[in-house]
Structure formats: structure tokens, C-alpha cells
Amino acid sequence: MITAADRAADDFDVLIVGGGMVGASLACALAHRPLRIGVVESVSFGAAAQPSYDDRSIALAYGTRRIFEGMGLWREIAAAAAPIERIHVSDRGHFGATRLRADTCGFEALGYVVESRALGRVFAAALTALPGVELISPARVAAIEPAAERLRARIEQGAGTRTVTARLVVGADGAESSVRRWSGIGVQRAEYGQSALIANLTPEYPHRNVAYERFTDSGPLALLPMTDERCALVWTVRTEQCAAIQSLDDDAFLARLQGRFGGRLGRLLRVGARASYPLALVRARRYTAPRLALIGNAAHTLHPIAGQGFNLGLRDVAALAEVVCDALAAGRDIGAGDVLARYEQWRRRDQEHVLRATDGLVRLFSNDRAPLVLARTAGLLLVDLLPPAKRALMRRAMGLAGRQPRLARGLPP
Numbered sequence: 001m002i003t004a005a006d007r008a009a010d011d012f013d014v015l016i017v018g019g020g021m022v023g024a025s026l027a028c029a030l031a032h033r034p035l036r037i038g039v040v041e042s043v044s045f046g047a048a049a050q051p052s053y054d055d056r057s058i059a060l061a062y063g064t065r066r067i068f069e070g071m072g073l074w075r076e077i078a079a080a081a082a083p084i085e086r087i088h089v090s091d092r093g094h095f096g097a098t099r100l101r102a103d104t105c106g107f108e109a110l111g112y113v114v115e116s117r118a119l120g121r122v123f124a125a126a127l128t129a130l131p132g133v134e135l136i137s138p139a140r141v142a143a144i145e146p147a148a149e150r151l152r153a154r155i156e157q158g159a160g161t162r163t164v165t166a167r168l169v170v171g172a173d174g175a176e177s178s179v180r181r182w183s184g185i186g187v188q189r190a191e192y193g194q195s196a197l198i199a200n201l202t203p204e205y206p207h208r209n210v211a212y213e214r215f216t217d218s219g220p221l222a223l224l225p226m227t228d229e230r231c232a233l234v235w236t237v238r239t240e241q242c243a244a245i246q247s248l249d250d251d252a253f254l255a256r257l258q259g260r261f262g263g264r265l266g267r268l269l270r271v272g273a274r275a276s277y278p279l280a281l282v283r284a285r286r287y288t289a290p291r292l293a294l295i296g297n298a299a300h301t302l303h304p305i306a307g308q309g310f311n312l313g314l315r316d317v318a319a320l321a322e323v324v325c326d327a328l329a330a331g332r333d334i335g336a337g338d339v340l341a342r343y344e345q346w347r348r349r350d351q352e353h354v355l356r357a358t359d360g361l362v363r364l365f366s367n368d369r370a371p372l373v374l375a376r377t378a379g380l381l382l383v384d385l386l387p388p389a390k391r392a393l394m395r396r397a398m399g400l401a402g403r404q405p406r407l408a409r410g411l412p413p
């Protein structure tokens, strides 16, 4: 409960709760506008326990590169990223594969792989230098309540408490979003019973900027090209087996993985620290409430099978930044109901599409019933043999389908 003693407040235009990859991106997208922006992040940038900037590697779609270019951040990100020039999709133990190539559609890359810690360094430098942005961290938002034409938030920082108001509060506080809970927005949740095991490894042969997505009877497995001839592993295993596999010694771990992945990269030579993430599909029933919008994992948390979660979240960022800037240019209240309704309407289709496609892929490829195996073999072959189907799939995976925000076209939001 926020008490009267808390009431002397700082006033922001936009208060972003969560300075993870998506919240930090929104602050960067809105900076340089006549807006006062607060970003509250509970774990310091660079801390080992930072949950958004951890050991994960993130596959950035080509459309994401364009949005970062529009935000003026791409040069710094590109310096730490490896391009994906080809994608090879196959089904272990079954015939059929699909190969996607960037050069067949005139792009230099289908996407890029970057370590999330490297993204954290780029955002930390940007957030401390941007005009109009105040980074409040380490600090956590502990409550939000309505106030006259504002929302009021209580922020706990060290032993103290600070109360601020904002015309628009953005929940970018991840899958277990408190902002979502405080605003009364419900979720649909489905547990997959799977966990993602991640690690960086070095194979015998150069990866040649190929990303491998291999479906196995225990779940999908991806090896993504990284800088310095390393590969980022995302290996989906049944949750009950995860701890045992994760704690294997390096040789036993690599031998087990080699058996699943095969010999396309020669012998798997070295593996680094391993981490795991239990996987669930979490979808907010709405993305907005009065003076409040949800973005990124707070709105939708996906299985990493197709590497789409952050890419989808960055498209939320570009759309929300655009509707806020339009309202600002028109002299309107940036937190008004119709402004937020535009955001919700715009994002609904893309989010539904990606959620359904990702969930469908998980279910199709985590199942060994004969008709499903036949269907996916036929699907992989068909996509491989039909150029229009392949191009459509590539545009979607690259984040280039549907209405593109101004940022993705190199314009300010």
C-alpha cells in the first residue's frame, strides 16, 4: 500500500519497469524525444546474477538488425555478432531437410548471433549516456496504483523508498511480470515439460556461418555460429533428465551431444559452462490496461525453438515507440486509451502468429507418432523444394513479414 508520506513524487512521461533486453531497447528507441524516461532495473547491469544479460546467446533476425540500425545501436552490436548465412533444418533418424540461404534472397545474412552479455554492455553504455533517460538501478518497483491522469509507482532502492508518477508505465519485467499482475491482466500458461540446456562449444570444423536446427526424439537442438569459431548450443531436453545431462563431465556431455547432433561439424571438442531454463508458453490475455502497456516476455514468453522471443519483443518496442511518438507529435496524451489500443491492435496479429507457429513446431517435433513423423518429413522436403514456400518462411523468420514500423525502415519512431 502506498502511503500519503510517499506522495512527493518525481514525474516521468514513461516509466519502464525492467531494464532487460526489451525494456532497455524501448528506452533507447524513445530517447532524443522530448520525454522524461525512467528505467527501473532490479539487478545491476554487469552483475553475474543479471537475468536478462546471462550466458545465453541470442539469434537476432535480420528485421531486428534494421530496428537496431534505426535506433543507432547496430554498429556496437555488430562488433560482437556473428552472421548466420545459412540455416540447415533436419530431423534426426529421418529423411528430409530444409536449407535456407541468405544469398538466394539478396541479403548478406539471415540473422546474427550475439551473446546476451554483449547486448547488456551495449545497453548499459547507451542508457547512462542518453538524454532524458534516468536509469534507476539496482532498484525494484514494489507497487503500482492509479493517480490523477498518471500511475504512481513505489520504488525500493537500497534501504530507501522513492515514489514516482508516470503518464505511461511499461511492463518489461519478464515472464513473471509483477506489472502484469498489479494491472489485473491474466495469462494463459502451458508447461512444456522441457528445459533448454545452453552452453558454448568449439567443434573440429569451422561453422562457416551455418546455423543447425536438428529435431531429435527428446526435443529440438540448435547449434548457432558465434564469433571465434565457437557455436552456441540450445538443447531442449525433458526436464526430468536435464539435471543429469547438465552435470555430466565435459567428455561425457560432448559424447552424448555428438550422438544427438551427428558429425556435420566434425568432433565436438570443447564445451564451456552450462545453464538451463525450464520452458513454458506464457501469454498475457491483454497487452494494455489504463496507462499501461506490456512488452517482451511480460506479454509473451515462448519456447526458444525458433529463436523468436526477443525478436518479437523488439517489434513490440518499435510499435509502442511509434504510437507514443505519433501521440506526442499530435500534442496528445501518450498514455491515452486510444493510443494504447493502437499498440495492442498492431501487435496482436504478429504475436498470435509467432506464438502459434512456435508452439506448433514444438508439438510437431517433440512427438514420434508415425503420422506426425511423416507429416514433418514431407513438410521439410516440401519447403526445401518449393521456392515460394521457402521465401515466405524466410521472410517470417527474418522478421520482415507484415507491417514494418518506421524504425525498421531507417526512420525515427
Ligand SMILES: Cc1cc2nc3c(=O)[nH]c(=O)nc-3n(C[C@H](O)[C@H](O)[C@H](O)COP(=O)(O)OP(=O)(O)OC[C@H]3O[C@@H](n4cnc5c(N)ncnc54)[C@H](O)[C@@H]3O)c2cc1C
Binding pocket: 017, 018, 019, 020, 021, 022, 023, 040, 041, 042, 043, 050, 051, 052, 053, 056, 057, 058, 059, 060, 139, 140, 141, 142, 172, 173, 174, 175, 178, 196, 198, 234, 277, 295, 296, 297, 298, 304, 306, 307, 308, 309, 310, 311, 312, 313
Ligand atoms: C535458452 C534460451 C534461448 C533463447 N534464444 C533466443 C534467440 O535466439 N532469439 C530470440 O529472439 N530470443 C531468444 N530467447 C528469448 C529471449 O531471451 C527473451 O525473449 C528475452 O530475454 C526477453 O527479454 P525481456 O527484457 O522481455 O525480459 P527479461 O530478459 O526477463 O528481463 C526482465 C528484466 O526485468 C527486471 N525486473 C523484473 N521485475 C522487476 C521489478 N519489479 N522492478 C525492476 N526490475 C524488474 C529483471 O531483473 C530483468 O532484468 C531465448 C530464451 C531462452 C530461455
